[in-house]
Amino acid sequence: MKLFLSSFLSEQNAYTTKSGDSLSAIARKHKVKLKDLLVANPQIEDPNKIGIGDSINIPGSKKKTQELTGLARYAADLKPYEGFRSERYDDHKGNPTVGYGHMIAPDSKKRFEAAGIGDQYHGVCVAGTCGLSEKDADKLLQQDIKDIYEPRTRKLLPNFDKLNPEAQSAAVGSTFRGGLSGSPKTQELLRQGKFKDAGKEFLDSKEYRESVRQGTGVHKRMKKYADAFSGASYTK
Secondary structure: OOOOOOOOOOOOEEEOOOOOOOOOHHHOOOOOOHHHHHOOOOOOOOOOOOOOOOOEOOOOOOOHHHOHHHHHHHHHHHHHHHHEEEEEOOOOOOOOOOOOOOEEOHHHHHHHHHHHHHHHHHHHHHHHHHHHHHHHHHHHHHHHHHHHHHHHHHHHHHHHHHHHHHHHHHHHHHHOOOOOOOOHHHHHHHHOOOHHHHHHHHOOOHHHHHHHOOOOHHHHHHHHHHHHHHOOOOOO
16 A cells, blocks of 8 residues: 555655554654644555555644645645655556656646656656656646646636635645536535535535545545635635
């Protein structure tokens, strides 16, 4: 099981597991509480199963991520949930993917080039013989957000620029995974400024209930977004 995760608003601080590591030992080593380590890695389904070479995030100060704005903020908040893969792989739908959830498609070459990593495209997307660094994957993620997901979110929410930063980031993150675009009622409630109702509506979904029942990490992500919607506000 790969654990390329961090908390929703935590400073990125990755640790690569070694032989003999356990989550409790990692927590002691980095002087953090085990429960905080689990919160910082919300997609861990079984705390007793970590593999050698897994990358997990150590919770740090929230201040740095909260000070980020725009694309950097959206990417920092998305990475914990998308997870990092340096090599090309097939996602659960069979789509070739790399980095932080970048689905390889006909326009990938253009996006690699726009992100300043065009020289990596052939090896990663075509030959599949080399991988991306986390730094380059972050560049690609920000480019994906800029080209696709932020514009798509703005179409769903015309008052996007007036939302507080936490709600903006949650909206972009939810659009990235398809949750917000699949909930017209939530969109309408957000547009009307009925934020508490929007957060409640967002969780009134089959996907959320099934995730809670099955114990997967999806419901934790959705709950974070719902909380951000519920506490949203419009600024002048």
